[in-house]
Amino acid sequence: MSENNNQKSRVAQLALRNAMAGMGSDAQPEFVEFALGAGAVSANHAWVAVLEQCDRSLGPVLLWAQKFDATSLDIFVVYDADLIARRAQLFDLDIRVWLVADKKVTIAEPAAVLAASQVPQSHEQFADLIAQSGAEVVREHGVLSGEAMGLEVCRVVVDENDNTPRLEIGVGAHDRETFQMLHGKVATLESLVKVVDIVRGHRQSGVEHHPLNRLAAERLLRHRVVVDPQLVAASSMQVVEPPVKRLNVKDAVPCCAVGVSEHGQPIVVVCTAVVDVDVVAFAADARARIAPDAQLVIATHTNNVTPSLAKLAKSLRNPARFVEVAPVVR
Structure with missing residues (x-):
């Protein structure tokens, strides 16, 4: 030492x-x-x-x-x-x-769960444009955004000059700022479609490694679970916000989905793409906020579940289980 x-x-x-x-x-x-x-x-x-x-x-x-x-x-x-x-x-x-x-x-007294925060109605006007581009419409903690296979490609922000909402295109704040410098502040459907197609092209199975398929790997896994719920023994799944806010799109933070199991029971799925030593605590917190009586499944890539993590999941008052999913082939 x-x-x-x-x-x-x-x-x-x-x-x-x-x-x-x-x-x-x-x-x-x-x-x-x-x-x-x-x-x-x-x-x-x-x-x-x-x-x-x-x-x-x-x-x-x-x-x-x-x-x-x-x-x-x-x-x-x-x-x-x-x-x-x-x-x-x-x-x-x-x-x-x-x-x-x-x-x-x-x-310490336990904190209350984070209260639900609705997307302002003035922001919802951009939901149709996001959907028309082929991106998935995502609502998290009062923020409306669009994701392409789990990677954020646009977000509604409030203009600091006139306090009006606008849709910005890009992956993260710096990318959105660069996009505005090149294309202006008004986001068009044509521009967003191009970005969505580029991102999807890099995040498909079989393509070479690229920054666009390294980011938000846990959200790519969630996207796959929502598209194919059988990966986690579910019949249907949908995106739901996590128990805490994600501060940066480049941060690897577990993400959540909620749905119905193959046996008709409510199920919460928390996705992570790494060996995350805090994921069990995070996932239990997520279930407590989303659906306290639901089954809890932690989905991660193959070989990410250690015996100690599996044991920890069983030590919850309402135990959870891990499901390993083969990662996208690069």
Whole structure:
């Protein structure tokens, strides 16, 4: 271990010791390395201080705890404690989440689920144009956009000068800005059709690797699940927004769909295209918001499911299952 890593480990362990003292613990556990901070174990109890990536830390913490057969945990985080507390209550484990801030340690109350946000009616005027272009119309957290095989190719935004909505074409904010510089601010059906066709051409099976088929791989998987629900043993599926907002189209964030299983039961499917150590917590959170009593399936590419992830999915109060789908051939 390098000197920098040694220093980081010592700082994290000190933070954990202080947090344990702050919540009134006088335990003398064995301190163990944890990638996002520091951990300690004693018998079947574990303490973990998370100092980075707190919003996506519950899965890593629980996978780490599995190694020590810990069935009860105290988790200390420096932000998003209420989010972690909300997700922690979905597991059949004894978990307490604490916020460490301003030199104080306080128990975290679970955050309420994110309220539904409707797309403004003034934005809906662009839905027909998006559909006519061949793109899929997507509504997420009050934003209307269009996707071509899972990749966003247009979005309705509000003009900061006159506060009116307009449709912008492009993959991400920078691409949309470049498109406007070349083609003007008014999005035409002809222009959008061309972009949709280009993106589809690069995201089909059998084409060579290209930036347009590397982006949003999890949404390409969702697109395939919606088109062919039998991939996840469903009879019908439709796109639904995730439990948290995606801040950037280039971020690899799990995405969601809801539908009906082959046996006529409600089903929520969460898609990821990588070995995502936090996907079980994310997926459970998604189901709690979308359809709490539905079956939960986590769809991912072949060979992405480790034994520890499969075990974690079974540790939910309402267990989930993984389904592996062969990726698109490149």
